[in-house]
Amino acid sequence: MIEFAPDRPRWRQVADMIRTRIADGSYPPGTRVPSVIQLQEEFGIADSTSQKVNSGLRAEGLIYTEPGMGSFVAKNAAEILKAAGDDSRY
Known part of the structure; x- marks a missing residue:
């Protein structure tokens, strides 16, 4: 089980x-x-927390969702992360 920092929301x-996994390939x-x-x-989080994770990554342009298929890493995700640097983290 993952130990979460108490001072930051779990979804962040x-x-x-997930952002790190995208960045490191x-x-x-x-x-x-x-x-x-x-x-x-995997993380022992609630449904609403999981949805916030996907919504946040989608809002950053790192993932996209195909209805009925799932969510996928965007083609330009690495460039987005590189351009944002550590500022992309909440």
Whole structure:
């Protein structure tokens, strides 16, 4: 089980972990990212928290969602992260 810092919302901490996986190439462009249910199982978070993770990453342009298919890493995610530097973290 992941230990979360008490001073930051969990969804932001999980989003940071997914963001790191995108940045280090663990999730290359076009790769499906964990579903809401998978996030719940992996990180022990609530449904609403998982949804906030995906919403935040989508708002940053790092992932996109194909209805009925899931969410995937955007083609330009690495460039977005590089341009934003550490400022992309909440």
